[in-house]
Amino acid sequence: MKKAILVLSIILMIIVLVQSWLVGVGGTMFNDRLLAWGGLAGRLLALLFGAGAVFVLPRPLVSAVIYLAGALLGILFGLFTGYYDMILWGGLALLLAGGSYYAWSVEGKRSVPEEPVREISHF
Amino acid sequence: MRRRMAWFSPGWGRRCKHLGKTALLTFLALMLAVGPVWPVSAAAETAQQGFASGGLLAAVGQAFEAAMKFTWREQVAGRPIPEQDLSAALGSLNEFSLAVLRDPRLAEIIDQVISDLVTNEELPGGIQKNKEFIAEIIRDPRLEQVLGEIIADYLQDERLARDIEDFFNIIFDLITREDLHYFIRDSLAALVEHKSLEKTINELLLAATGMIYSAGSDAVAALLADERVPLVISELISIVAGSVPETVSLLLVEDNNRRILGVAEDILLILAQYGGEVTLDILEDIRLRESLADMLLLVVDPHLYLAVASMGTGLAEHLLEKTAEGLTADETLENALGNLIHDFFMAGAQDYFLDSLTELIKQARSRAKEATPEDRRVVVRVGFVTIADEPALVQKSIADALAKVPPQIAKYAVFMWLVDGNPSPPYSQTPGLDPVPRTYRQWGRDLGGLLKQNNRAGELAAALSADLRNIVYGFIEENGSHISDSLRAAIVELPLEEAAAEIRRGGRAAELLRELVGRIIGCLPLEELAQCILEEADIAGVIEELSEDFVSELPFDRASRLLLEDRRLIEALEGSLPHVTLAEVAETIRRDERIIAVLADAAKNLPVDRIIDFIQDERRAALIGGAIARTLLNLAADFVADEELAVFLHGVLIEAINSLEGTPGILVTDVLSRFLENENFAGNLVNSLYEFTYGVKTELWQIYREIVPRFFTHALWRFI
Numbered sequence: 001m002k003k004a005i006l007v008l009s010i011i012l013m014i015i016v017l018v019q020s021w022l023v024g025v026g027g028t029m030f031n032d033r034l035l036a037w038g039g040l041a042g043r044l045l046a047l048l049f050g051a052g053a054v055f056v057l058p059r060p061l062v063s064a065v066i067y068l069a070g071a072l073l074g075i076l077f078g079l080f081t082g083y084y085d086m087i088l089w090g091g092l093a094l095l096l097a098g099g100s101y102y103a104w105s106v107e108g109k110r111s112v113p114e115e116p117v118r119e120i121s122h123f
Numbered sequence: 124m125r126r127r128m129a130w131f132s133p134g135w136g137r138r139c140k141h142l143g144k145t146a147l148l149t150f151l152a153l154m155l156a157v158g159p160v161w162p163v164s165a166a167a168e169t170a171q172q173g174f175a176s177g178g179l180l181a182a183v184g185q186a187f188e189a190a191m192k193f194t195w196r197e198q199v200a201g202r203p204i205p206e207q208d209l210s211a212a213l214g215s216l217n218e219f220s221l222a223v224l225r226d227p228r229l230a231e232i233i234d235q236v237i238s239d240l241v242t243n244e245e246l247p248g249g250i251q252k253n254k255e256f257i258a259e260i261i262r263d264p265r266l267e268q269v270l271g272e273i274i275a276d277y278l279q280d281e282r283l284a285r286d287i288e289d290f291f292n293i294i295f296d297l298i299t300r301e302d303l304h305y306f307i308r309d310s311l312a313a314l315v316e317h318k319s320l321e322k323t324i325n326e327l328l329l330a331a332t333g334m335i336y337s338a339g340s341d342a343v344a345a346l347l348a349d350e351r352v353p354l355v356i357s358e359l360i361s362i363v364a365g366s367v368p369e370t371v372s373l374l375l376v377e378d379n380n381r382r383i384l385g386v387a388e389d390i391l392l393i394l395a396q397y398g399g400e401v402t403l404d405i406l407e408d409i410r411l412r413e414s415l416a417d418m419l420l421l422v423v424d425p426h427l428y429l430a431v432a433s434m435g436t437g438l439a440e441h442l443l444e445k446t447a448e449g450l451t452a453d454e455t456l457e458n459a460l461g462n463l464i465h466d467f468f469m470a471g472a473q474d475y476f477l478d479s480l481t482e483l484i485k486q487a488r489s490r491a492k493e494a495t496p497e498d499r500r501v502v503v504r505v506g507f508v509t510i511a512d513e514p515a516l517v518q519k520s521i522a523d524a525l526a527k528v529p530p531q532i533a534k535y536a537v538f539m540w541l542v543d544g545n546p547s548p549p550y551s552q553t554p555g556l557d558p559v560p561r562t563y564r565q566w567g568r569d570l571g572g573l574l575k576q577n578n579r580a581g582e583l584a585a586a587l588s589a590d591l592r593n594i595v596y597g598f599i600e601e602n603g604s605h606i607s608d609s610l611r612a613a614i615v616e617l618p619l620e621e622a623a624a625e626i627r628r629g630g631r632a633a634e635l636l637r638e639l640v641g642r643i644i645g646c647l648p649l650e651e652l653a654q655c656i657l658e659e660a661d662i663a664g665v666i667e668e669l670s671e672d673f674v675s676e677l678p679f680d681r682a683s684r685l686l687l688e689d690r691r692l693i694e695a696l697e698g699s700l701p702h703v704t705l706a707e708v709a710e711t712i713r714r715d716e717r718i719i720a721v722l723a724d725a726a727k728n729l730p731v732d733r734i735i736d737f738i739q740d741e742r743r744a745a746l747i748g749g750a751i752a753r754t755l756l757n758l759a760a761d762f763v764a765d766e767e768l769a770v771f772l773h774g775v776l777i778e779a780i781n782s783l784e785g786t787p788g789i790l791v792t793d794v795l796s797r798f799l800e801n802e803n804f805a806g807n808l809v810n811s812l813y814e815f816t817y818g819v820k821t822e823l824w825q826i827y828r829e830i831v832p833r834f835f836t837h838a839l840w841r842f843i
Contacts, residue, residue, distance in 0.1 A: 015835075023832050030824040038832065083832040088839065 038083030
């Protein structure tokens with residue numbers, strides 16, 4: 001589960017990064033300030049995808065929080081900047097956040113509580 | 124403890140490997156993301172930078188931007204464009220476009236090109252191939268050649284002359300229309316008052332001034348550093364020095380004897396009556412006393428002339444020595460030489476130099492004229508009759524202008540910069556400058572300063588004294604008896620008793636001295652002495668010898684260095700440059716009615732016949748046709764290279780071919796012809812010219828907004 005989230009995160013990071021770069025350049029070229037800010041937010045979202053991928057294996061809960069932040073960022077900027085694909089990326093980030101949370105919860109249930117070590121005296 | 128140790132177990136190593144790879148990818152992504160952040164900040168910066176960015180290119184860019192803004196009616200809330208008038212003017216050119224488009228050769232070649240392309244196996248569908256398809260049609264060299272030929276043929280058509288005349292008639296009429304005046308005037312003013320243009324012009328002025336000054340000062344410095352210049356001046360001094368004996372002889376001729384006598388008497392009287400430091404020195408000098416004693420022995424000594432000669436030479440030597448000392452004690456020598464040289468130059472030397480340099484300029488221009496070829500000829504023909512056939516002489520004109528520059532610089536260098544020291548106030552502050560009086564005096568003062576250095580004046584006086592002594596003694600030895608007889612006769616006639624009595628009484632000493640000197644000098648054969656001096660004296664040689672030292676110490680190097688290093692002149696020049704304020708020019712353009720009059724005059728005087736003849740020349744028509752065809756087709760090909768347009772035009776072509784009644788070429792040209800024949804074409808064209816760039820940019824922006832930020836959403840919806 002966690003490995004699947006890791007791979008998806010990296011693929012999404014690359015796609016969002018390239019698209020956001022194009023959007024940012026276009027916004028600057030045509031003097032469209034909103035579009036330019038949308039591109040910048042998209043690049044930040046791509047970074048958050050990367051950061052989530054970093055923590056998903058050791059700390060899935062941290063990844064879940066990062067993805068959640070990315071989802072909020074993507075949906076907000078997607079609604080107001082004209083960069084509508086950001087809503088899609090925000091939704092996917094939300095899904096990844098759910099996945100990470102699930103992985104963390106499953107991991108918590110599977111872990112066996114440590115038994116106290118009994119010390120046996122040979123004497 | 125065991126839990127802690129679990130971090131370092133072998134399983135954790137694999138985790139670290141994953142973590143490392145992920146971190147590396149993230150880092151690369153971070154680099155990619157941070158890089159493109161600049162466009163957003165750059166957008167904000169460029170708006171603020173504005174005119175701060177220097178350079179001609181930036182300024183031209185700004186001017187172009189201003190023109191675009193004006194075109195979009197954002198900058199000037201001026202009068203509306205006289206659309207109807209311009210439409211009428213442009214309408215007269217419709218014939219040209221229609222004649223070209225209806226030419227059967229054009230349709231034929233388009234058919235040929237299209238058929239070649241369609242039969243090509245590498246023409247599958249798709250957007251990319253459509254673009255290439257249309258661009259290939261337009262860029263085909265055959266099309267360019269045929270279109271060029273058609274345009275050339277049309278340019279040579281007799282009907283074109285009438286069209287051009289009509290066009291210019293309409294333009295001339297337009298010139299007198301007020302609306303167009305105001306439009307042109309406002310356009311000019313709006314473009315002129317743009318700040319970047321003003322900055323560019325001022326920068327160009329400064330740069331040009333610096334460049335011209337640097338070139339001129341380098342040339343003059345090179346001239347001054349030339350080792351031949353001191354040689355030229357040495358020759359000049361030798362010529363001047365050669366005239367000194369003649370001057371002396373002039374002083375000694377008979378006509379001047381009386382004046383010399385008067386001067387000598389005056390000197391003696393002054394010496395006797397007024398005294399002063401110099402005279403006291405002389406009177407106290409033992410040699411003077413001896414000379415006076417010798418004079419008292421006149422009556423008893425038969426070798427009187429030798430005593431007189433001794434007295435004369437001794438007195439002369441002493442006087443020269445004292446003169447040298449007295450003159451060099453203060454600024455007297457400098458002032459005297461300054462005045463002398465000033466008079467010398469003003470009396471004719473300046474004219475001589477100016478004439479020489481003018482002659483030099485003439486020769487330089489003549490040589491430049493001979494050295495450059497006649498590069499091209501301008502031939503004006505009406506029909507088969509040649510009205511004018513004259514050489515253009517472009518190279519000759521350039522060479523002629525260049526040939527004038529070095530001698531002019533040399534002239535100014537000789538008269539303004541030869542001697543160290545800049546004028547004060549600077550030349551730039553003295554309009555109609557006349558550097559002559561001050562500079563010549565400065566030369567003289569410098570020579571005086573050189574004379575004072577190392578007791579050169581004393582050396583010159585000693586040399587002159589020695590020469591005089593030798594000459595006088597030699598002369599006396601040869602003419603001793605004659606002088607003796609004359610003096611004896613004179614002295615015999617002297618009223619010695621009366622003189623002695625008067626001296627005792629202390630009364631008529633002055634009259635006595637005057638009479639005494641007059642009689643003595645009157646007996647001397649001065650003319651012969653002058654001749655002797657002329658023949659034997661080597662005064663010129665002495666002066667030349669001394670002048671070599673002067674010339675070697677003239678500050679040529681310093682003057683040259685000064686020219687190169689002294690920034691005062693260029694600073695003064697730059698300071699005196701007018702700062703061009705185009706806002707005022709723009710205001711003047713708006714207010715000044717003369718500009719409109721000038722436009723009207725220019726229109727009236729435009730030689731339409733000449734223009735028609737020029738265009739209809741066979742060779743020129745071919746060149747113009749080729750250039751127009753190439754430009755239009757390349758422009759169209761670039762335009763068509765836009766993907767959306769390519770798709771659109773491809774669709775139009777396919778539909779046209781499908782509904783074909785004639786060939787594709789005829790169809791295309793007919794469509795274009797109908798479009799041009801439309802009555803509103805000219806008006807639409809005028810509007811299109813103004814809105815073309817704005818429209819293209821807006822369209823591209825809309826397309827970009829539609830495609831790039833929604834690409835994946837669209838794809839997803841389609842997939843679903």
